[in-house]
Amino acid sequence: MQKFTIHRGYAIPLKLSNVDTDQIIPAKFCVGSSKFGHEKALFSHWREDPQFVLNKKEHGKASILIAGDAFGIGSSREYAVWALQNYGFKVIIASGYGDIFYNNALANGLLTIILPLSFIKNLWDLIEQFPNTEVTIDLLTQKVQALHLNHLFIIDEHIRERLLTAMDMIDCTLENIHNIIAYEKKHFKTCEK
Amino acid sequence: MGFTIAEKIWNNHKVFNINSKEDLIYIDLHLLHEVNTPQAFDILRNKNLKVRQPNLTIGTEDHNTPTQSIDKIIDNPVGLHQINMLRKNCAEFNIPLYRLGEPGQGIVHVIAPELGLTRPGMTIACCDSHTCTQGAFGTLAFGIGTTQVAHILATQTLALHLFKKMVITINNQLQNGITAKDLALTIISKIGVFGGKGYIVEYRGEAIMNMSMEARMTLCNMSIEFGAYTSIIAPDETTFLYLKKSANIEPYIFEEQVEHWRTLQSDKDAIFDKEVILDASTITSHVSWGTNPSQSVPLTGCIPNLESFATEELRKEAELSLDYMKLQPGTAMRDIPIDVVFVGSCTNGRIEDLRIVSEILKGHKVSKTVDMIIVPGSFAVRQQAIAEGLDKIFYEAGADFRSLAGCSMCVGLNDDKLKENHRSASTTNRSFQGRQGKGSFTHIVSPPVAAATAIMGRLASPADLID
Numbered sequence: 001m002q003k004f005t006i007h008r009g010y011a012i013p014l015k016l017s018n019v020d021t022d023q024i025i026p027a028k029f030c031v032g033s034s035k036f037g038h039e040k041a042l043f044s045h046w047r048e049d050p051q052f053v054l055n056k057k058e059h060g061k062a063s064i065l066i067a068g069d070a071f072g073i074g075s076s077r078e079y080a081v082w083a084l085q086n087y088g089f090k091v092i093i094a095s096g097y098g099d100i101f102y103n104n105a106l107a108n109g110l111l112t113i114i115l116p117l118s119f120i121k122n123l124w125d126l127i128e129q130f131p132n133t134e135v136t137i138d139l140l141t142q143k144v145q146a147l148h149l150n151h152l153f154i155i156d157e158h159i160r161e162r163l164l165t166a167m168d169m170i171d172c173t174l175e176n177i178h179n180i181i182a183y184e185k186k187h188f189k190t191c192e193k
Numbered sequence: 194m195g196f197t198i199a200e201k202i203w204n205n206h207k208v209f210n211i212n213s214k215e216d217l218i219y220i221d222l223h224l225l226h227e228v229n230t231p232q233a234f235d236i237l238r239n240k241n242l243k244v245r246q247p248n249l250t251i252g253t254e255d256h257n258t259p260t261q262s263i264d265k266i267i268d269n270p271v272g273l274h275q276i277n278m279l280r281k282n283c284a285e286f287n288i289p290l291y292r293l294g295e296p297g298q299g300i301v302h303v304i305a306p307e308l309g310l311t312r313p314g315m316t317i318a319c320c321d322s323h324t325c326t327q328g329a330f331g332t333l334a335f336g337i338g339t340t341q342v343a344h345i346l347a348t349q350t351l352a353l354h355l356f357k358k359m360v361i362t363i364n365n366q367l368q369n370g371i372t373a374k375d376l377a378l379t380i381i382s383k384i385g386v387f388g389g390k391g392y393i394v395e396y397r398g399e400a401i402m403n404m405s406m407e408a409r410m411t412l413c414n415m416s417i418e419f420g421a422y423t424s425i426i427a428p429d430e431t432t433f434l435y436l437k438k439s440a441n442i443e444p445y446i447f448e449e450q451v452e453h454w455r456t457l458q459s460d461k462d463a464i465f466d467k468e469v470i471l472d473a474s475t476i477t478s479h480v481s482w483g484t485n486p487s488q489s490v491p492l493t494g495c496i497p498n499l500e501s502f503a504t505e506e507l508r509k510e511a512e513l514s515l516d517y518m519k520l521q522p523g524t525a526m527r528d529i530p531i532d533v534v535f536v537g538s539c540t541n542g543r544i545e546d547l548r549i550v551s552e553i554l555k556g557h558k559v560s561k562t563v564d565m566i567i568v569p570g571s572f573a574v575r576q577q578a579i580a581e582g583l584d585k586i587f588y589e590a591g592a593d594f595r596s597l598a599g600c601s602m603c604v605g606l607n608d609d610k611l612k613e614n615h616r617s618a619s620t621t622n623r624s625f626q627g628r629q630g631k632g633s634f635t636h637i638v639s640p641p642v643a644a645a646t647a648i649m650g651r652l653a654s655p656a657d658l659i660d
């Protein structure tokens with residue numbers, strides 16, 4: 001996981017809500033035992049349609065995906081996050097996320113920003129009109145900016161801290177292992193097998 | 194102010210408070226399957242860590258596994274690879290594993306209760322979004338991603354964000370032939386795919402109290418389909434009776450346990466952030482028409498007209514769904530022809546579901562235009578079905594009762610896929626685009642509707658068989 005501070009890049013408008021993880025990466029591509037190499041599987045059913053937004057020439061180098069509401073609902077497959085990252089996305093903007101996807105994304109350093117749908121629609125319009133608009137995502141000031149459009153976003157301060165420092169949760173928990181040992185000493189009783 | 198059952202279990206498992214938004218929660222039981230776990234073990238290896246509590250961890254093979262013959266596994270190199278990885282990882286880290294074709298094997302959410310591992314008051318986690326199924330036993334059960342799997346393997350804990358509390362009260366009784374599946378679809382159609390976001394949902398009320406454990410699992414299974422954090426039902430005599438049979442506990446210890454389990458109730462003065470109340474007696478068979486599970490109507494109804502949607506967003510989604518599903522607004526659900534009927538999955542692949550299906554199939558034949566596939570949720574479900582002679586009824590009706598248990602056509606990772614442009618009635622939980630096979634269409638139905646549909650060749654209820 002890499003530290004996240006500021007990202008500048010091009011954006012793709014994915015003008016859809018309720019994009020489930022089966023669409024982000026169909027189950028049959030959730031294969032292998034690596035976190036890498038899943039870029040081809042990203043939205044693979046939709047990408048068969050030449051008109052699908054990812055296939056449009058003008059959005060070739062995008063690293064920011066701007067979706068509607070309820071992005072990443074459904075299955076818990078972390079492949080969805082890896083496929084987005086492998087393809088080159090660094091930031092997702094949506095007005096809401098499936099909980100498990102949201103956690104998975106942040107655990108891998110994929111910044112998932114929540115903005116109101118009304119602003120997202122403005123962004124879609126702008127990017128459709130001017131695909132070469134550079135979008136800046138600043139995690140320090142918590143601001144999204146594209147030409148004249150800008151919006152502050154709210155992110156949990158602890159999640160923000162983890163992204164800024166690329167903190168590893170396992171290492172972090174293991175630093176407090178004494179608490180876990182104490183818990184086990186006190187409680188060990190459940191689940192005999 | 195009192196506590197909800199979820200708060201009580203949460204507080205019992207709190208190792209410490211991480212920050213104002215998250216607690217570190219101890220996990221009593223960690224379940225693994227082959228698809229979402231290989232990378233988690235790599236994280237452990239890279240950090241040179243061991244599995245902290247291998248005996249609080251079990252694995253099973255379910256998603257990729259074939260259903261026709263055990264040799265078929267060789268046919269699918271990708272599935273075989275993931276299964277081999279799980280076998281290797283479980284062996285290396287001393288984790289018990291239920292292999293395909295062995296007693297105990299089956300869909301992860303089906304076997305944990307069957308093996309008596311899921312008990313009231315526990316915390317459970319699994320690399321699968323339908324882990325909420327196990328809330329039926331008065332447990333807090335969380336679906337997680339692969340990085341979190343690694344976290345539990347290494348620490349036996351999870352960093353979980355605090356939750357909001359919702360109660361869904363289902364008054365009165367479900368009518369005859371109306372199932373937990375119909376109730377779940379009704380709830381989702383009412384509150385939408387995001388209605389439960391951030392909430393741990395407690396189900397209660399007369400209809401819930403009268404449900405079997407199997408039915409409660411079906412209901413809890415679908416809580417993720419309205420975005421719930423997880424769901425829970427307070428344990429009662431029905432729960433204890435189930436556990437008396439499944440959990441291998443000495444009688445005198447069992448009685449002690451029951452005394453403790455009885456305390457796992459929400460206090461009378463516990464406060465919920467949101468309450469939803471439904472009258473069970475008004476609920477009828479529900480079937481989905483769209484590509485998300487909130488898009489469902491009573492079986493006697495029609496696909497809604499686009500003007501009927503409250504918002505522009507919902508209308509647009511409906512339009513996209515119908516476009517994909519190749520269906521028209523206004524079509525009567527019972528006029529929709531079906532090519533494949535699938536009975537199975539962690540939603541409705543348990544013995545009670547198979548019994549319901551067999552009762553309806555008895556004395557009938559599956560329509561010539563329909564392929565009906567019945568896949569047991571577990572090895573034990575299959576054994577039980579055979580012991581009760583259900584296999585013969587399936588066979589005589591012309592349904593294909595498969596010899597091995599697993600997820601099968603719910604997710605189409607094995608050979609059991611829908612062909613392009615084929616339409617299924619499935620007792621599963623998701624109708625997402627292409628989930629059962631690229632370019633295929635899924636209608637989510639209850640087991641009785643699945644059986645009647647198989648006979649009629651179109652979406653139908655058992656009542657349609659009489660005339």
Ligand code: SF4
Nearest residue numbers: 323538539600603604
């Ligand atoms: S049966 Fe379907 S929903 Fe259940 S665990 Fe398997 S793939 Fe997931």
